[in-house]
Amino acid sequence: MSVLILALIAGAVVGLALGALGGGGSVLAVPALIYLLGFTPAAATTASLIIVTATSLTALYAHARTGDVRWKAGALFAAAGLLPAATAGAVASRLPQPVLTAAFAAVAALAAGAMLRPGRAITGPSADGPRPARSAGAGVGLGALTGLLGVGGGFLTVPALVTVLAFEMRAAVGTSLLVISANSLASLATRGATATGVDWAVIGPFAGAAILGARDGKRLATKVTGARLRRVFAVVLLAVAAFMLIDALT
Template sequence: MSAIVLALTAGAVVGLALGALGGGGSVLAVPALIYLLGFTPAAATTASLVIVSATSLTALYAHARTGIVRWRAGALFAAAGLLPAAAAGALSAWLPQPILTGAFAAVAALAAVNMLRPRHAHAHEPTSSVRPSRAAGTGAGLGALTGLLGVGGGFLAVPALVTVLGFEMRAAVGTSLLVISTNSLASLATRGSTAGGIDWTLVGPFTGAAILGAWDGKRLAAKAGGTWLQRAFAAVLLAVAAFMLVDALT
């Protein structure tokens, strides 16, 4: 199978995940770029931010039209993560690649386990009861992980919005796209040194297919229940985390 076909296929899957789940794009894009298209981990994390930035902005527009995006809490989340994302993005260039791969796998696995836990009572609190300090603190932590691991942060933002801030699943999916877009763009601003390893002839088709897939993902999210989305999200994260952890240790 040619590299272009692989890029188009992987891009469609990434877009579907972002549109339907509000996250998972980077956690799928990074291993696809490394293991299918031959990118180095450093170049893959930078390329994934380009792909996920464009795709998440498209998916955010689609979700915003339905009125499910919680702009106030999402903006606070995103703003708190800007500086941590930029600082961690600069730091990531100095870390060995096996450490980045292992950290990526560990964070993905923790997020999956968190999504599979039963919801506590506070997961159904009205969003108006969310404390700004809690939203800002969680957003800053997500921003740092975004910059360090080259991910949009949606696979962590969705469970955080559900379990920490009390969002219902569909609102968390839509709002997480605002966080993903902002954190990805902030992290990209500090990654100029790794842009030289990007093959734009593959990243372009990958991005285009991801954008188209995001629209289909949004339609899927409108039909599927929140519990199904959570379980599907967690299953994908666990599979990817296991594969990357084995690779980092061998």
Template sequence: MSALVLALIAGAVVGLALGALGGGGSILAVPALIYLLGFSPAAATTASLMIVTATAATALYAHGRAGNVRWKAGALFAAAGILPAATAGAAVSRLPQQALTAAFAAVAALAALRMLRPGGAGDPAEHVKRPARAAGAGAGLGALTGLLGVGGGFLAVPALVTVLGFEMQAAVGTSLLVISANSLASLVTRGSTTAGLDWAVIAPFVATAMLGAWDGKRLAAKVPGTVLQRVFGVVLLAVAALMLLDVLT
């Protein structure tokens, strides 16, 4: 199968997940870029940020039109993560490639387990509105985005539900604002890892991801969120296991 076809298929899946779940798509983008399209781990995380920025912005527009975005709270949450995202992004080129892959696999496994756990997205009845916790969660999310090239929606959505007390639809929509801001901040400091990227692969990947994000938004309105999360969690756990196996062998 040609690289173009693989990029188109992978992009559609990433966009679908991001539009439906408010996150998680980038965790599939990185392994797809490494194992299907031959990118190095550092280049894959940079390309993933480009894909996620464009796709999250598209999905954000769709959710914003539907009234699912809390703009003020989301902007404040995102602001806490911008500096950590930029700092971590600048450090990526200095880290061993195997370490990046192992760290990414561990985060993917954590995300999968959160999605598979009953009540994994958080219980709105147990939320606490604490500015310090919100700032800490935003900063941690930004660092994760900058280092591993993941949007972090799988952490942003539960944080917005449990820390700020958002309903699930508002958390999904608002997480896309956070993802867009953090991804863009990280990209600004990743100059050395953008050289030599294969735009003939990235461009179609981005295009189908953006289209998939619209379909994901429609899918989220028809299928229960818990079903979507568990299906995606199983796929993600398998991907994490394969990546860890690759690092260890």
């Protein structure tokens, strides 16, 4: 199968995940870039940020049109994560490749566990009344994760928005895309050296397919229950995490 076809298929899957779940696409983008398309871990994390930024901005526009973005809380989350994202992005290019691969495997497993955990009913402030300290703390951690591993962090942002700020799922998905876009842009700004080596002939089709897939993912989210989507995605993530961990240790 040609590299172009593989890039298009992988991009469509990444877009579906981002559009339907508000995150998780980059957790598949990085291993796809490494194992299907031959990128090094460092180049894959940079390429993933490019793809996730383009896809998230497109999906954010669609969610904003339907009123599913909480701009005030999302801006607070994003602002807290900008500096950590930029700092971690600069550090990532200096880490050994097996370390990056193992760290990514651990994060993928963590994401799968979070998705498999049953949701819980919560009570608290309205979506327009965020808790500044807790929002900022979560934003710092997610920003660092984005910069270091090239993941948007939506698979952690969505649960954080639901549990910390008592968002409804639709608002959490839409707002997470704002946070992902901001953190990814901040991290990319510090990755100039690795960005110059990215194969745009692969990244372009990958990103294009992801953008189209995100639109389909948003429609899919209205037809399939969020719990079922998360369970399927979590199983895929666990398999990816196991494969990458074995690869890093051998």
